[in-house]
Amino acid sequence: MNVPAEKAMNFLPSAKRLLGTLHPERLWLTLVLVLAVASVTFSVIGPRLLGEGTNLIFAGVVSKELPAGVGKAEVIAGLRAAGEGARADMLSAMDLTPGVGIDFAALSSVLLWVLVLYVLASAFGWVQAYVLNGIVQRTVYRLREQIEAKINRLPLRYFDSIQRGELLSRVTNDVDNISQSLQQSISQAVTSLLTVAGVLLMMFLLSPVLALLALVTVPLTLGITALIAKRSQKLFVAQWKNTGELNGQIEETYTGHALVKVFGRQREVEERFRQKNAELFAASFGAQFISGLIMPAMTFIGNLVYVGIAVVGGLQVASGAMQLGDVQAFIQYSRQFTMPLAQLGSMANLLQSGVASAERVFELLDTPEESAEPSPSRAPDGGRGRLVFENISFSYSAEKPLISSLNLVAEPGQTIAIVGPTGAGKTTLVNLMMRFYELDAGRITLDGLDVASMSRYELRSRMGMVLQDTWLFGGTIRDNIAYGRPDASEAEILEAAQATYVDRFVHSLPEGYGTVLEDEGSNVSAGEKQLLTIARAFLSRPSVLILDEATSSVDTRTEVLVQQAMRALRSDRTSFVIAHRLSTIRDADLILVMESGQIVEQGTHASLLEAGGAYARLYEAQFAAPVAEV
Template sequence: MVSPHGRRACLRRHPRANGGPVKTRTEPAGPSGTGRRLLGLLYPHRRPISVALLVGIVGIVLNAFGPLLLGRATDLIFDALVDGSDIDFGAVGRLLLLLLALYGAASLFMLAQGRLVAAVVQRVVFGLRQKAQAKLGRLPLRYFDRNPAGEVLSRTTNDVDNLQQTLQQTLAELITAVFSLLTMLVLMLVISPSLALIMLAGVPVSGLLAAWISKRAQPRFTDQWEANGAMNAQVEEVYTGHSLIKGFSRREQAEERFDAHNDALFRAGAKAQFASGTIEPAMMFIANIGYVAVAVVGAWKVVSGELTLGDVQAFILYSRQFSQPIVQVAAVAGRLQSGIASAARVFTLLDAEEQSPDPQDPARVRATAGRVEFEGVSFRYSPETPLIEQLSLTVEPGSTVAIVGPTGAGKTTLGNLLLRFYEVDEGRILLDGTDIATMTRDDLRTRFGLVLQDTWLFGGSIAENIAYGRAGATREEIVAAASATCADRFIRTLPDGYDTVLDDESAGVSAGEKQLITVARAFLAKPAVLVLDEATSSVDTRTEVLIQRAMNTLRAGRTSFVIAHRLSTIRDADVIVVMESGRIVERGTHDELIREQGAYARLYDARTQGPGRSAGIDGQPKPLAGARPTGPALGPHPL
C-alpha cells in the first residue's frame, strides 16, 4: 500500500511507541570506521582465522628455506669449479630433492590456508546477507518510499558480492604478507646486514606512496558504486515499466537516461581503477631500484670475498620475495578501496532508522469483532505539511465504510495507519477497544486482509499464490476460496489449472484475473477487517462485475474499508466518508449525502460532465453515456 505522497518520509512518529523509532548510526565513520566494522565482522571467526594464520606461517617458513638450499647447491658447484675438483652431484641432488619436498609441503599448507580463508569469508558474507534481509524486514515503509528499489537491491546484492570478492582476494594475502616480510627480513639480516639495510631503505617510501594513492582512490570507488546503484535503479525502473515506455514511445528517452548512468559509471569506474592501478607499478619501481642496488653491492662483496656467490644468490631471491609482499599489499590496498566503498554502502543500509519496536508486553485481542475507532488522529509525512488533522471515526463490526475524495485527501493513508505501515503523530486507533500501538505488528496484521489496486503475485503456482494468505492451507481450502471469489472458473481453463506457474510479470493472466487471485488470497486468510484500496480501478467493466461479486463475498460479515472511485463499489456501503485535505467533511449513506447537496453530491454530479464521457467519483473516467451500468445494486450482469 503506497502513500499518495510518493517518496515523502514520515518524519514524526508515534510518541507512545516505546519512545519512537530506533535510532542507529546513519553512516560509517569514513574508511577507517568501515574498516573497524569489517574487523568486527571477522572477530567471531577468530579461531579459524588463527588456524589459517598458523598454517600460512608454516608454509612461509618452509618456503623461506628454498633460497638457502639453492645457495648451498650453487656454492657446491662453484667451489668445485674453482678448485678444479669433481662436482658432488649426489649432494646437489639431495639438496634439490629436499628443496622440492619443502616447496611441495609449503604449497599444501598455503592451499589449506586458502580453503580456511574461503570458508571464513563465505560465513561472514552469509551472515551479512542475513543481517541485510532481516534489516529490510525492520525498515519502515517510508524507507522504501524514499529509496529506489534498484538502489536497495544494489546494496544487498552487488555491494555484498563485491565485498565478498574483496575479502576472498585480500584476506589471505594480508594474513601472510606481514609474516613473509618478517621472515625474509630475518634471513636477509643473517646473510648480510648491509644489504638488508639497502632493501629496507625503500620500505618507508613505498608505504607513504601507497597511503597517498589509496587516500585519493577511496572517493573514486565510492563514486563508482554510487553510480552503479543509480544505474541499477534505472534498469529496474525501465524493466518494470517497459510496457508504458513502449506505449508512450519513450524508448529513446529511456535509452538516453541509461546511457547517461552508464557513462557516469564508466567514468567513475575508470578513475577508480586507474587510481588504484597505479599503486602496484609504483611499488614495483621502488622494489626494482632496491633489486639493482643489491645486485651491484652484492657483486662487489663477492669479488671482495665478504660473501659467497651462493649467499648473494640467496639474498637476491630473498630480496625478490621481500619485495613481493610489499607489492601484494599495495595491490591489496587498491582492491580494499573498492571493498570498503561497498561495505560502507551496506553498513549505511544496516544503520538506517528502523521502525519502532513492538511493545515488550503487547496487548492481545482474543476475539476480533472488527470495531475500529479513530480518536483524534493526526498524521503528516513531513513536519511542515499537515495531511490528517484530528480525524475521528467509528466503524461498527461487519459494516462497510467507503472512503472517497480527491487525490491527496488522505484516503490511502488511513489504510497505512490502520496496518501500522506508518505510526500516527497524535491520537490513537482502536481495534475492538484495544489501541493498535500496544499490539505487535504481526498480531495486528493477521487480523486484516489487504487487496490493493496494484496486484502482487510472486513467481510460483496459482495455488501457492492463493495459499500465501494463510500458512498451511490445504488444496481443498485453496479451491474453496477461489470458488467463493469467482476465480475458480478461469483458473480451471488454464493448461495446468491451479498448478499453472506464474512468472514475475504473471504473463498469460489478465489484470482482472490477477486481481481475483488476490481477492481469493484475502478470502483464504479469513480476516476480521478488510482494506480494499481501489481494487477495481484498473479493470474493464465486465471484469469489474466479477471482482465486485468476489469482494461482496469477501466482505460478508467483515468490517470493510473500501477506498474507491467507481460508484458501483461504494454505492451500497453502510457509510460513505468524504475526505478533503485530510479531514472528514461528510459522512452518511449515498442517498443521504446526495440529499445534502455537499461535497459528495458535487463529486457525484461530476459524473455527468463532459461530452460523451464523464468522470468517476474522484474524477476518473467512467463508461460512455448510455452504457448499461453495472454493480451489485443493479442486479446480476449478463456474462
Template sequence: MTAPTREAPPAAVPAPAEKHEPATTRRLLGLLRPYRAKLVPMALLGTASIVLNLLGPKLLGHATDLIFAGLVGRSLPANASEEQVLEHLRADGKDTLANVISTVDVTPGQGVDLRALGVVLAVIVALYVVGSLCMLAQGRLAAAVVQHAVHRLREDVDAKLTRLPVSYFDRNPRGEVLSRVTNDIDNLQRTLQQTIGQMINSVFSVVGVLAIMLVISVELALFVLLSVPVVLALATWISKRAWPRVQQQWKSTGELSAHVEESYSGHSLVKAFGRRELAEERFDEHNEALYHSGYRAQAFSGLVAPTTRFVTDLNYVLVAVVGALRVASGAVTIGDVQAFIQYSGMFSRPIIDVSNFSGQLQSGIASARRVFELLDEPEQSPAPASPKRLASVQGRVEFSDVSFRYLPDEPLIENLSLAAEPGQLVAIVGPTGAGKTTLGNLLLRFYDPDAGRILLDGVDTTALTRADLRSRIGLVSQDTWLFHGTIAENIAYGRPGATRAEVVEAARAMCVDRFVRALPDGYDTVLDDDHGGLSAGERQLITLARAFLAQPAILVLDEATSSVDTRTEALIQQAMVSLRAGRTSFVIAHRLSTVRGADLIVVMDRGNVVERGTHAELLARGGFYARLHSA
C-alpha cells in the same frame, strides 16, 4: 496480502554521514571474528608455508657455494692446502679472487661433492612440496571462512530488510536496494576471498624475510629497507585519492541498477507511451557516469602497482651491485648474495601484491560501507515488551485525533477521528492526495501516527505486535502483486496450509474460477514475469481471492476494483455482501459507483473528513460528495 500503496511517498533524505575507511575496515574485520577457530590454524598454516619457502633460497645459496667450491677446488693442486693457495694468490696480486675463495670451504684437487649437493637439493624439493601443501590447506580454510562470513552477512541483511520501516523503501529506489544486497555483497565476497589469505601471508613473509636478510648481511638489509618508506608513501598517497573515485563507482552502479529495474519492470508502459528513446537516453547517461567513475577509480588505483614495482626494481639493482662488492671484499659468499637477491625479491613481492589488489581492496571496502549503511538504517519502532493479545476480534476500528505527515513541514492528516462498527462497510472517498490510502497504511502500521491513537476493539494497535495486528486484516491494494508460482499457490498465500478445496471456494466467490478453468493448466498455471498472460483485472481478482481466503476480521480494499470491468465489479459487489458478514470492511475508492451500498461513506479532502453519511444522505446535502458524484 499485497504490497501497500502510498499517496504521498516521502521524499528522499540525505544518506548517513560517510564512515571513514579505517572504521569500515575494522567493522569488516569484525565479520571474521566469530571464525577465530579457523583463522588461527589458517595463520599457522600460512606461517609454516612461508617458513618452509624462506628456507629454500638459503639452501639454494648453499648449493651454489658447494658447486663453486667444487669447481675451484678441482682446478687447484691436490697437494696444497687452502691456506697455501690463498697465500699464493695474494702474492700474485690476486686479492679479489683470494677474498672470494676464502668465503667458501675449498678442498684443493677435489671436485663438486655430488652427495652433499644431492642431499641439499632433496631437502629443498621436500620443503617446497610441504610448503605448497600448507598453502593449499590454508586456501581451503580461507574459502570456508569467507563463505561462512558472507553467508551470515546475507542473513543479517535479509533480517534487516524485514525490520526496516516502509518509509525506507519509499525513499530508496528498489534497484538501489537490490544493488546493495546483491552486487555489493558479491563484490565484498570476492575481495575477502582474494585478500584474506594474501594479507596474512604478506605480513608473515615480510617479517620472516627481513629476519633472514639481517642474519645474512645487516648492510644489505638496510639498503632493502630504504625502499619501504618510499613505497608506503606512494601507495598511501595514491590510495587516498583513489578512495572517493571507488565510492563514486559503486554509487553509480546502484543508480544504473535502479534505472534498469525501473525500466524493465515497467517496459510495457515505456513502449505504450513511446518513451523508449527517453529510457535509452537515461540509461546512456547512467552508463556513461558509471564508465567515467569506474575508469577513474581503476586507472588511479592501477597506478599503485607500477609505481611500487619501479621503486622495488631500482632497489633490486642496488642490492645486486652492493652484494657483488661485498663478495669481492670477502664479506659474504656468492651463495649468500644469490640468496639475498632472492630474498630481496621475496621481500618486495608482498608489497607489490598488496599494491596490485589495493584497487580491489578499496572496491570491497566501498561495497562494505554501502552494506553497513543499510544495516545501520533506523528500524521500525520495536514491539511492546508485553504485547497484548486479542483472543477474538469483533472488528471495531477507531481513529482518535490522529495526525500524520510524511514530511515534517507538509501536513497530511490533522486531528482525524473516525469510528467503524463491527460488520460495517465503510467507504473512504475523495480526490487524489486526500489521505485515503494513508488511513489504510496507518491501520496496518506501515506507518505510525505522529499524534493520536488507532484502536482495534478498544485496544491501541501499538500495544499489539505488528504480526498479530496484520494477521487480523486482509489488504488488497490497487497494485496487483503476484509471486512466481502457480495460481493456487498465489491464492493460498493468504492462508498457509489451505486445502485445494478452500482455494477453489475462494476463487469461485471472487469470480476467479471462471477464467482459471479455461487455462490449459488450470489452477496449476505458473505465473512468471508476464503473469501467465492474465489481464490486469484477472490478476486483481486473484489478489481478492487471496485476501478473502485469509478470513480476516477486517478488510481493507484500496482501489481493489480499479482494474476490473463494470460487469466483474458488479459480481464482486455481490460476493462481498456475504463475504463481509461479521467483518469490518474499508473500501478506498475513486469510482463512486462501488460505494453506493456502503453503511458509511467518509469523504476526505486534504487529510480531513469533510462529510459523513450514506450515499443518499450525502447526495441530498449537495456538498463535496455530490460535486464528486456529478463530476
C-alpha cells in the same frame, strides 16, 4: 537515501567495521594464521637452501681448477704470495677441497630438501585458502541474513525514498564485491606481511648491510600507497554509488518497457542511460587507473633495489665477505621482499573498492528501523473487528501536515467506503491502520485494544488487504491464493476461488490450479491477477478487510459478480473500501469523504447526495459533468 561520495564514511572506521564482521570466525582465523606461518616459513627457507646448492656447485667448479692434494690454506697463501689477494679473499670465504670437484651427493640432498619444503609450503597454502574461503563465505552469508532481517524491519517510509534498483544493487552487487575483497585481501595481507617479516629476518642473517639497503623500499612503498589510496577512495565510492543508480534506472525502465515504447520515449531513456553510464565509466576508470599506479611504482622501486643489491653483493663476494650462493639467495629474498610489498600496495585497490561497498551496506544496516515491538505484546480476545480512531494526527513531513485530529468508529459488519480526491489521505489512513506508518498523535484501537500494544504480526494477521497494484510471485495459482494461509486445505482454496470467480478462468488454463505464473503473472490478464489477489485476501478470513481500488482492473460484468461475493464475505467483519469509481460503493453502510486529511462528510450514498456537498460534487463530476469546450 543515496550518499554522495564526498560525504561517505572514513576509510579506516569502515574498514575496521568490515573486519569486525569476521569476529565470529576468530578461531578459524587463528588456524589460517598458523597455516600461513607454516607455508611462509617453508617458502622462506627454500632460497637459503638453494643458496647452499649454488655454493656447492661454485665451490666444486673452482676446486676442480686447483691442484689436488694441496690444502686450502696452502692455496690461499700461494695466491697471496703471487699478488692475487682478491682471488685469495674470495677463496677464503668458500668451503672447498682443492681438486675434488662438485659434491653431487651433498647437492642432491640439498635439492631434495628444497623440493620437500616447497611441496609442504604449497600444501599448507592450499589448506589455508580452503579454510579462508569458508570463513569469508560464512561471513557474507551472515551479512546477507542481517540485510534480509533489516529489510523486514524497515518502515515503509524507507522504501518510498529509495529506488528499488538501488536497494537491489546494495543487496547483490555490493555484497558480492565485499565477498571478493575479503577473500583476496585477507589472503594477500596475511601472506604478504608474514613473508615480509620472514624474508627480512633471513636477509639480516645473511648480510645486515644488504638488508638495510632493502629496507629503503618500505617508507617509499608506504608513502606512495598512502598518496594514491587517498586520491582513489572517493572515486571508488562514486563508482559503486553510480552502479546502484544505474541499476535503479535500468530496473525502472524495463519494468515499464511497454509504456516507454507507447509514448515514444526511447531516445530520452537512452540518453539518461548514456549520461549515467558515462558517469559510471569516469568514476570506474579513474578509480582503477589511479589505484593501478601502485603496482608499477612498486615494481620500479623493487628494480632499483635489485640493481643496488647486485652491485653491492658482487663487491662483497669479491672481497670474501660473502659467498656467491649467499648473494644469489639474497637476490631471491629481495624479490620476495619487494613482491609482497607490491602486493600490499595493489591490494589497496581491491580493499578500497570493498570498503566503498561496505559503506553502502552499512548505511542500509544503520537505517532507523520501525519502532520496537511492545513487550509483551497483547492481542484482543475473540474480537470481531471494531476499529476506533481517536483524535489521530499524521504527516509525512513536519512542514506538511496531512491528517489532523481525525475521529472515526467502524463497527463490526460495517462496510465503510472512503472517497475523496487524490492526496486526500485515503490510503494513508489504511496504512496507519496496518501500522505501516506510526501515528504522530492519538491512537487506533482494535476491539478495544490499542494497536500500538500489539505486535505487527498479530495486528496484520487480523487484516486482509487487496491493493490496486497486484503482486503475484513465481509459483502456482494454488500457492498464490494460499499465500496468506499456507496451511489452508484444498477445499478452502477452492471455496475462495469459486467465491471470487477465479475458478471460472482457472479451468481454461493448461494446468488448472497447478499453472505456474510467469514473471509477475504475465501469463494471466490484469483482471485475472486482481481476482487472484482478492481470493488470497478472502482465504485469510480477516477480521478487517481492506480493499484499495480492488476492482479497478476487472471488467464491468466481473465487477458485479465480485461485488456480490464481497457482500457475502464482508458479513460479520469490518470492511474498508477505498474507491474512485463511486458506483462501486453505493451499498456501503457508511461513506467517508476526505479532503486534505480531514473527514469533511459522512453518511450513506443517498443522504450524501441529498446534502449536496463534497460527495455530491464528486458524484456529479463522474456521471453528470458536461463536456468542456475546447
